[in-house]
Amino acid sequence: MKLLMWFIPLGLLSLLLAVLVRRRAFKILPFFFTYVTFAVAADLARFATLGHPHPYRMTYWITESIYDILGILVMYEVLRSVLGGMARSRLTRLILPVFVIVGIGLSLAHHETVPPRVTGFLVYIVLAEIAVRFVQVLVFAGLVTLVPLIGMRWRQYPFGVATGFGLYATVMLLTTVKFSDFGTRFKFLWGITSLVAYSVAVLIWIWFFSIPQKIETPVSELSAPSPGDLKKYKDALRRMR
Amino acid sequence: MLSISFTWLIVAWGVLACIYMLRRAWSRFPKRDVDDVIPFLYPVDISLAESLLDPASEFEYRWRLTPQEFRAAQRKRMRLYLELTRRMAHNSRVLVEYADAERNDPDPRRVTLAAALQEKALEVRLYALLTTIKLRSWLLLRSDMVITMAALPHLRTACEIDGLQTYSALKSAATAAFVRLPPDEMDSLARNL
Numbered sequence: 001m002k003l004l005m006w007f008i009p010l011g012l013l014s015l016l017l018a019v020l021v022r023r024r025a026f027k028i029l030p031f032f033f034t035y036v037t038f039a040v041a042a043d044l045a046r047f048a049t050l051g052h053p054h055p056y057r058m059t060y061w062i063t064e065s066i067y068d069i070l071g072i073l074v075m076y077e078v079l080r081s082v083l084g085g086m087a088r089s090r091l092t093r094l095i096l097p098v099f100v101i102v103g104i105g106l107s108l109a110h111h112e113t114v115p116p117r118v119t120g121f122l123v124y125i126v127l128a129e130i131a132v133r134f135v136q137v138l139v140f141a142g143l144v145t146l147v148p149l150i151g152m153r154w155r156q157y158p159f160g161v162a163t164g165f166g167l168y169a170t171v172m173l174l175t176t177v178k179f180s181d182f183g184t185r186f187k188f189l190w191g192i193t194s195l196v197a198y199s200v201a202v203l204i205w206i207w208f209f210s211i212p213q214k215i216e217t218p219v220s221e222l223s224a225p226s227p228g229d230l231k232k233y234k235d236a237l238r239r240m241r
Numbered sequence: 242m243l244s245i246s247f248t249w250l251i252v253a254w255g256v257l258a259c260i261y262m263l264r265r266a267w268s269r270f271p272k273r274d275v276d277d278v279i280p281f282l283y284p285v286d287i288s289l290a291e292s293l294l295d296p297a298s299e300f301e302y303r304w305r306l307t308p309q310e311f312r313a314a315q316r317k318r319m320r321l322y323l324e325l326t327r328r329m330a331h332n333s334r335v336l337v338e339y340a341d342a343e344r345n346d347p348d349p350r351r352v353t354l355a356a357a358l359q360e361k362a363l364e365v366r367l368y369a370l371l372t373t374i375k376l377r378s379w380l381l382l383r384s385d386m387v388i389t390m391a392a393l394p395h396l397r398t399a400c401e402i403d404g405l406q407t408y409s410a411l412k413s414a415a416t417a418a419f420v421r422l423p424p425d426e427m428d429s430l431a432r433n434l
Contacts, residue, residue: 084360089401106251109244134248137255144258147265150366151337153344153359154265163262170255177248 005195006050010043012202019209025157028213031077032161035070036205042067065125071132072100074161075139081158082143095142096135103134110176130176133169140166160208164201171197272342273335275419279426281335282433283328290405293322296394316380318393323376329408330369332434333362336415343418354418361411364402371399 017036020026026033042063049056076096083092107130116126140162146152153159175193292298302314336358343355375396397403412434419430 084363091400106244106248110248113245134251137251141251141254141258144261147261149370150363151334152363153337153341154262155341163259166255167259170252170259173248173252173255177245177252 005191006043006047008195008199009202010040010047012199012206013040013043016202016206016209019206023157023209023212025209028157029074029077029081029161031070031073035067035074038063038066038070061122061125064129068125068128068132071165072135074165075099075135078139078143078158078162082152082156082162096139099135099138099142100131102138103131106134107131130173133173133176136162136165136169137173140169155208155211157208157213160205163208164204167204168197168201273338274342275339275422278335278339278419279429279433282332282430284433285325285328285332285408287405287408290322290325290408293318293325294394294397294405296392299393315393319376319380322393322396323373323380326369326372326376326404329365329404330373333365333369333411336362336411337366340418351418354414354420358411358414358418361407361414364407365404365411368399368402368404368407372396372404375399 013036017040020033020036042059045059045063046056049059079092079096104127107127110130111123111127116123118126143152143159143162144154144166147154171193175190302318303311306314340355340359340362344352344359346352346355397405412431415430415434416427419427422430
C-alpha cells in the first residue's frame with residue numbers, strides 16, 4: 001500500500017512530464033514545467049531517503065518549502081496567461097497580491113484555531129503551505145467564475161493548470177478543516193485523500209495537455225496578407241468609417 | 242469564528258468551481274462557425290453611446306432642464322446606455338464563441354487573428370459586466386439623489402478599460418478575422434456590430 005502511494009503519483013507525474021515535453025510546455029508555461037520537473041525530482045529524492053528518518057525529514061521539508069514558492073509562481077503565470085491583455089490593468093495586477101494576503105491571513109487564523117504539530121521554522125512552512133492552498137483555490141474559483149460571466153475560454157493550458165491545482169487545494173483545505181476532528185484516524189484519511197486528489201489533479205493536467213494548443217505567433221512574424229485580402233480589409237475599413 | 246466561515250466559503254466556492262468545470266467538460270456545445278455570427282449580432286450605435294457619455298451633453302441637460310426633468314432624462318439615458326452595453330456584451334459573447342472554434346484551425350494566421358479577436362471581446366465583456374452592475378445598481382436604488390449625482394461620462398472606463406475604444410478595437414479585430422467573407426457579408430458584419 002505504501003509503495004503504491006509512492007508509485008501512482010510518481011508514474012503519473014513522469015507521464016505528465018513526457019506530455020509537457022512533447023507539447024513544448026516549457027515555452028508556454030515555464031514555471032509549471034519547472035514545478036512538474038521538480039515534483040518528479042522531489043518524489044525520487046523522498047523515495048531514495050525513505051529508510052533514513054533524518055535525511056527523509058530534511059528532504060521532505062526542503063522540498064515542501066520549494067513547492068510553496070513554485071505554487072505561487074505558477075499561480076502568477078496562470079493569471080498572466082489567462083487574463084492576457086487585461087493583466088496589464090492596475091486592478092488585475094492587484095488580484096494575486098490580494099489573494100496572497102487573504103491566504104496568509106486565513107492560514108494564520110487557522111494556525112490559531114488548530115496549532116500545527118511541528119515547531120520552529122517548520123511552522124512557517126506549514127503556514128505557507130496552507131496559504132498557498134488558499135491562493136490556488138481563489139485563483140481557480142475566480143477564473144471559473146469568469147467563464148460564464150465574461151465567456152472566458154476554459155479549454156486552454158493555463159486553465160487546466162489552475163483546475164488541477166484548484167481541485168487538489170480544495171480537497172486538501174476541506175481535509176485540513178474537516179478531517180482534523182477525526183483525531184488519530186486523521187493521518188490515514190489525510191494520506192489517502194491527498195493521494196487520490198493529487199492523482200486526479202495530475203490526470204486533469206495530462207488531459208488538458210493531451211490536446212495540442214496552437215502557440216500564437218506574434219502578428220509581426222506572420223506572412224503578409226495577399227493583396228486581395230488587403231484590398232478587402234481596406235474596403236471594409238472604409239465602409240466602417 | 243469569522244476565519245472559519247471564510248475558509249468554508251472559499252472551500253465551497255472551490256467545490257462549486259470543480260462541479261462547474263466537470264459539467265463544462267462533460268457537455269459538448271456545438272461550435273459556432275462563420276455562418277452563426279452575423280445573423281446573431283445586435284447593432285450597436287457607437288455615435289449614440291459617444292453622445293450619452295459626452296460630459297458636455299450631460300452638462301447641457303443639467304443646465305437646461307429643471308432638476309425633476311433632468312432626473313427623468315437621466316433615467317432614460319441610463320436605460321439606453323444599459324441597452325447598448327447589453328448589446329456589446331452579447332456581440333462579444335458571439336465573437337468569443339466564434340474565436341474559440343477558430344483557434345483550432347490549422348492556419349496559424351487565423352489562430353492569431355482569432356486570439357486577438359477573443360482578447361478584445363473578453364475586454365468588452367468585462368467592461369460590459371462592470372458597467373451593467375453599476376448602471377443596474379443606480380437604477381435599482383431609484384433614489385433621486387443617486388440619479389442626480391450619477392454621471393454617465395464616468396462609465397467611459399471600467400477597470401481601466403475604455404469601453405467605446407475597446408469596442409471599436411473589437412470591430413477592427415472582427416473585420417480582420419472575417420477578411421475572407423464576401424464583400425456583402427462583410428458589409429453586414431460592419432453594420433451589425
